[in-house]
Amino acid sequence: xxxxxxxxxxxxxxxxxxxxxxxxxxxxxxxxxxxxxxxxxxxxxxxxxxxxxxxxxxxxxxxxxxxxxxxxxxxxxxxxxxxxxxxxxxxxxxxxxxxxxxxxxxxxxxxxxxxxx
Amino acid sequence: xxxxxxxxxxxxxxxxxxxxxxxxxxxxxxxxxxxxxxxxxxxxxxxxxxxxxxxxxxxxxxxxxxxxxxxxxxxxxxxxxxxxxxxxxxxxxxxxxxxxxxxxxxxxxxxxxxxx
Numbered sequence: 097x098x099x100x101x102x103x104x105x106x107x108x109x110x111x112x113x114x115x116x117x118x119x120x121x122x123x124x125x126x127x128x129x130x131x132x133x134x135x136x137x138x139x140x141x142x143x144x145x146x147x148x149x150x151x152x153x154x155x156x157x158x159x160x161x162x163x164x165x166x167x168x169x170x171x172x173x174x175x176x177x178x179x180x181x182x183x184x185x186x187x188x189x190x191x192x193x194x195x196x197x198x199x200x201x202x203x204x205x206x207x208x209x210x211x212x213x
Numbered sequence: 214x215x216x217x218x219x220x221x222x223x224x225x226x227x228x229x230x231x232x233x234x235x236x237x238x239x240x241x242x243x244x245x246x247x248x249x250x251x252x253x254x255x256x257x258x259x260x261x262x263x264x265x266x267x268x269x270x271x272x273x274x275x276x277x278x279x280x281x282x283x284x285x286x287x288x289x290x291x292x293x294x295x296x297x298x299x300x301x302x303x304x305x306x307x308x309x310x311x312x313x314x315x316x317x318x319x320x321x322x323x324x325x326x327x328x329x
Binding site: 206 | 247258
């Protein structure tokens with residue numbers, strides 16, 4: 097079984113400032129890692145995912161995340177945020193050992209990013 | 214890119230009635246689809262895994278007789294909330310896995326269910 101912890105429920109930040117959204121996970125097996133964004137009244141959109149290879153993963157909209165196995169973390173970063181980045185961000189993991197990998201996703205509780213002028 | 218469509222996006226139903234939500238993969242075949250529900254200010258909780266041509270696999274605590282899932286084709290899965298009650302009001306989201314062994318998943322836009 098896996099669990100995901102997103103310690104920050106809300107992160108306020110000014111426009112053009114950098115931001116980091118924290119994600120830590122717990123698992124007894126190897127995992128795939130994901131970050132999703134949810135805009136108001138919409139479904140989820142994949143920002144980026146870590147499957148293997150380089151631990152620094154670049155995603156859409158200028159976001160990136162770094163997988164740190166020793167710290168079991170997968171923090172999401174953006175060097176300069178925009179008003180349009182205001183949304184809910186979810187970190188998720190899936191069991192790497194299952195066939196097809198990205199099957200059942202276990203989500204964190206989400207972090208509300210609020211970008212202010 | 215691949216698209217997953219849910220319908221309806223919003224539905225209001227009376228307590229005691231049933232409501233069906235559809236999840237379609239528009240330009241790819243999805244042998245596996247997943248149904249989640251999300252309460253306000255909370256994360257998504259997996260309800261069940263829907264496999265084409267077979268019975269759905271429900272997560273612990275999810276009533277299979279209340280949340281009927283049918284995956285009759287490679288592009289369509291339906292969730293029927295039977296005898297709905299106000300506590301069933303939630304945001305329901307489906308996701309579909311591309312191909313049989315792929316690790317790419319696309320989410321639908323979600324469906325808001327309000328039971329009055």
